[in-house]
Amino acid sequence: MSSAAQRKQFLRGIPFPFCAGCGGATVATVFLKAVDELGFKDLRSFVFCSGIGCASWIPSPHFKADSIHTTHGRSIPVATGVKLVRPDLNVVVFGGDGDVLGIGLSHLIHAARRNLDITVIMVNNMIYGMTGGQVAATTPLGTWTTTTPYGSYEPPLDAFRLLASAGASYVARWTTAHMAELTESLKTALTTKGFSFVEVVSQCPTAFGRRRGFKNVKEMLRWLKTQSIPIDDPEAASMPEQGETIAVGEFRRRTVIPTLTESIQQVTKRAGKQ
Amino acid sequence: MSRTEVRICGLGGQGVVLAGQILGRAAVYMGKNAVQTQSYGAEARGSAAKSEVIISSDRILFPKIRSCDLMVAMSQSALDVYVHDVKEEGQLFVDSDLVTKLPPSMEVHKVAATRISRCELGSATFANVVMLGAFTRITRLVSSDAMEKAISESVAAKTKTVNHKAFQLGFVLRESH
Amino acid sequence: MSKVLSPGTYFMQGNKALAEGAVAAGCRFFAGYPITPASEIAEHLAVRLPHVGGIMIQMEDEIASLASVIGASWAGTKSMTATSGPGFSLMQESIGYAFMTETPCVIVDVQRAGPSTGQATKGGQGDVMQARWGTHGDYASIVLSPNSVQEMYDLTIRAFNLAEEFRTPVILLSDEVTSHMREQITVPPADHVEIRTRTPPRVGEPYFGGTLVPPMPSVGEGFDVVVTGSTHNEVGLRFTADPTVHSALVTRLVGKIEVAAQSMMDCETFNLDGCDVGFISFGCTSRAVYEAVETLEEQGISAGFVRLRTIWPFPEKYVRELAEQARVVIVPEMNLKQIYYEVQRVVDGAARVVPVNQIGGGELVTPETLCHVAKEATDKL
Numbered sequence: 018m019s020s021a022a023q024r025k026q027f028l029r030g031i032p033f034p035f036c037a038g039c040g041g042a043t044v045a046t047v048f049l050k051a052v053d054e055l056g057f058k059d060l061r062s063f064v065f066c067s068g069i070g071c072a073s074w075i076p077s078p079h080f081k082a083d084s085i086h087t088t089h090g091r092s093i094p095v096a097t098g099v100k101l102v103r104p105d106l107n108v109v110v111f112g113g114d115g116d117v118l119g120i121g122l123s124h125l126i127h128a129a130r131r132n133l134d135i136t137v138i139m140v141n142n143m144i145y146g147m148t149g150g151q152v153a154a155t156t157p158l159g160t161w162t163t164t165t166p167y168g169s170y171e172p173p174l175d176a177f178r179l180l181a182s183a184g185a186s187y188v189a190r191w192t193t194a195h196m197a198e199l200t201e202s203l204k205t206a207l208t209t210k211g212f213s214f215v216e217v218v219s220q221c222p223t224a225f226g227r228r229r230g231f232k233n234v235k236e237m238l239r240w241l242k243t244q245s246i247p248i249d250d251p252e253a254a255s256m257p258e259q260g261e262t263i264a265v266g267e268f269r270r271r272t273v274i275p276t277l278t279e280s281i282q283q284v285t286k287r288a289g290k291q
Numbered sequence: 292m293s294r295t296e297v298r299i300c301g302l303g304g305q306g307v308v309l310a311g312q313i314l315g316r317a318a319v320y321m322g323k324n325a326v327q328t329q330s331y332g333a334e335a336r337g338s339a340a341k342s343e344v345i346i347s348s349d350r351i352l353f354p355k356i357r358s359c360d361l362m363v364a365m366s367q368s369a370l371d372v373y374v375h376d377v378k379e380e381g382q383l384f385v386d387s388d389l390v391t392k393l394p395p396s397m398e399v400h401k402v403a404a405t406r407i408s409r410c411e412l413g414s415a416t417f418a419n420v421v422m423l424g425a426f427t428r429i430t431r432l433v434s435s436d437a438m439e440k441a442i443s444e445s446v447a448a449k450t451k452t453v454n455h456k457a458f459q460l461g462f463v464l465r466e467s468h
Numbered sequence: 469m470s471k472v473l474s475p476g477t478y479f480m481q482g483n484k485a486l487a488e489g490a491v492a493a494g495c496r497f498f499a500g501y502p503i504t505p506a507s508e509i510a511e512h513l514a515v516r517l518p519h520v521g522g523i524m525i526q527m528e529d530e531i532a533s534l535a536s537v538i539g540a541s542w543a544g545t546k547s548m549t550a551t552s553g554p555g556f557s558l559m560q561e562s563i564g565y566a567f568m569t570e571t572p573c574v575i576v577d578v579q580r581a582g583p584s585t586g587q588a589t590k591g592g593q594g595d596v597m598q599a600r601w602g603t604h605g606d607y608a609s610i611v612l613s614p615n616s617v618q619e620m621y622d623l624t625i626r627a628f629n630l631a632e633e634f635r636t637p638v639i640l641l642s643d644e645v646t647s648h649m650r651e652q653i654t655v656p657p658a659d660h661v662e663i664r665t666r667t668p669p670r671v672g673e674p675y676f677g678g679t680l681v682p683p684m685p686s687v688g689e690g691f692d693v694v695v696t697g698s699t700h701n702e703v704g705l706r707f708t709a710d711p712t713v714h715s716a717l718v719t720r721l722v723g724k725i726e727v728a729a730q731s732m733m734d735c736e737t738f739n740l741d742g743c744d745v746g747f748i749s750f751g752c753t754s755r756a757v758y759e760a761v762e763t764l765e766e767q768g769i770s771a772g773f774v775r776l777r778t779i780w781p782f783p784e785k786y787v788r789e790l791a792e793q794a795r796v797v798i799v800p801e802m803n804l805k806q807i808y809y810e811v812q813r814v815v816d817g818a819a820r821v822v823p824v825n826q827i828g829g830g831e832l833v834t835p836e837t838l839c840h841v842a843k844e845a846t847d848k849l
Contacts, residue, residue, distance in 0.1 A: 087535065331589055353832070
């Protein structure tokens with residue numbers, strides 16, 4: 018069956034609300050491709066949690082599945098409640114950089130620390146797009162935004178290295194210009210036992226590209242591709258300070274650590290003996 | 292008067308809340324009504340702490356004590372703060388090494404609870420229960436059987452034996468003067 | 469340890485009784501963050517929930533605590549969190565979310581002396597209005613107020629029942645005194661306790677409308693549930709432009725509680741028929757009223773009271789009934805007139821309303837103070 022036809026099984030048929038050229042639509046397509054390639058016939062075994070921001074609209078209400086569209090930043094703790102009660106379900110969080118790395122950052126770190134068996138997909142457009150283009154924790158240094166009219170004066174945060182050190186089982190970063198690598202990464206993330214995190218650096222033509230002087234989406238995608246360097250490149254180390262290069266690649270934890278559900282099951286067993 | 296108001300006070304960490312809890316539980320085992328409340332500072336150790344127990348044959352309406360019949364003071368500072376509302380005919384129980392400045396006109400029972408706990412049991416931790424032993428024998432407010440049962444129900448399993456020993460050490464104690 | 473507490477009499481702390489009430493009500497998920505004077509609830513459930521196949525998790529803050537409770541509730545499990553003032557403030561956004569998404573859950577606020585860190589270990593009753601109006605937008609609260617260790621157990625079960633029956637968050641508003649107090653409690657046999665549980669929808673039945681309290685699906689059951697805090701239609705789809713959808717939704721959400729308000733109003737009353745002096749109180753303060761009324765009666769002053777076991781919806785009919793008889797209505801509370809104004813609104817001139825307010829140090833208003841106020845007020849008449 019053609020993948021496009023197959024993917025209709027995954028969608029409600031409600032049109033996505035994204036601006037023309039938005040990376041959100043690309044991420045939705047690639048995610049469904051990954052799910053399709055993993056052999057899922059529908060999304061019945063999935064629960065999607067998302068917060069507030071453009072990326073949160075990827076699953077809710079468009080995916081034909083259970084979805085919980087939470088308050089801003091709280092998709093991960095809501096997902097925690099769902100996963101602990103129903104460990105049999107595949108719980109996936111979608112969110113933007115503001116949602117996941119800004120207001121909801123502490124939940125992200127703690128979910129990684131706990132090795133909560135969920136997948137978080139962060140669409141990083143380097144800006145608060147929905148609210149009109151304000152500076153984000155991911156905005157490259159010196160960028161003009163509506164709240165940094167003389168250029169942003171804070172370095173961006175590197176989610177990849179943060180989560181690898183916080184205890185995540187799988188971490189990856191790609192851009193919307195790396196569709197093939199992204200598809201494979203999402204498949205790995207969805208099949209990884211434990212906490213997995215995929216960052217997709219994505220274009221926001223409306224609130225970011227336009228103001229950075231990109232003429233069109235094609236130019237933005239070209240920029241995403243040319244700025245990308247492999248994560249193990251020594252040059253990648255300077256990334257967090259500059260935010261102008263995008264270190265792409267994967268991190269896989271070699272030692273298997275128990276998931277939060279497994280740890281709690283152990284505790285329940287211990288409690289039963291007392 | 293069927294209502295007896297007891298205050299056990301000291302510093303955070305001396306186990307005054309637990310002592311009050313044991314006393315209240317023992318009273319309930321004897322078929323009486325009991326309410327225990329407490330007050331303590333934000334610091335886990337060292338600030339003034341009190342535990343108050345009301346024991347009555349009637350239903351206890353107001354749960355806080357207003358004129359104290361029996362007060363146990365495990366520290367000088369606690370005694371100084373809380374002695375003001377002890378009744379004239381009330382009785383005072385003090386840790387004799389830690390409380391030395393006593394009110395002039397009041398029946399005072401001096402119990403070397405901390406010293407006994409440290410010397411006999413190797414730690415000051417059980418001074419609260421040593422004190423309860425002496426308190427039980429002198430006041431006869433609750434029976435020693437009820438107290439022993441309440442101790443078993445209130446302390447951690449691994450400290451049961453030593454707490455019962457502490458209670459007995461206090462119970463057989465002759466008062467020091 | 470057994471699954472549920474065996475029937476019998478116990479000498480137990482309020483917070484522990486609350487936790488046991490939750491277990492008896494069927495709560496199988498608890499998330500919380502340490503805070504005085506609520507922590508014993510989390511500590512006790514950490515011991516107890518694994519025995520009954522439940523989960524207790526300490527989250528990174530109170531925001532995450534309530535958010536995970538909401539997630540667990542949508543996964544089909546009765547869930548609860550417990551906190552005190554500062555944490556209750558942090559939870560307000562999610563309380564609005566739970567209300568808007570019709571998520572049954574129980575939120576315990578053990579009140580201490582605020583605002584801010586205030587007197588962290590001392591009791592207070594200053595969160596009464598926050599419990600009613602804490603989140604933004606229009607909504608209705610169900611708030612219960614226990615005044616004994618027995619009621620910590622009983623009202624927790626009631627809180628879960630109301631949450632499940634009305635598909636809404638229910639707030640159990642305790643206070644430091646009642647939570648930390650130890651007294652006797654009688655645990656009834658399990659089959660003597662009514663336990664209510666949400667009903668799932670039939671296939672195709674809307675679960676965000678169609679009826680005042682719609683049935684509730686769980687995720688993972690094939691319903692393709694869409695849950696959102698944005699304004700949504702009967703099947704959960706976002707409708708953020710149409711004013712009629714918003715108006716219909718929020719009016720129904722408030723309405724489902726208003727319609728049932730009469731049955732929810734639960735008060736303890738005494739001598740409403742012929743009293744000269746009436747007291748209106750709730751929580752720990754009501755324990756002083758019991759004794760004051762006894763003393764006044766002994767002294768020949770006819771006194772009565774209404775004790776609010778449900779604070780919100782506000783039990784107007786009881787307050788009105790008291791004000792029709794009593795010439796003076798005294799309102800003692802450990803805050804600066806939060807319920808007083810509400811009583812004044814309902815009494816509406818039918819009687820003189822006298823506030824008695826005491827804050828700080830966790831000290832209760834005493835029966836002596838109340839008798840004094842009552843005598844002074846009646847002398848002036």
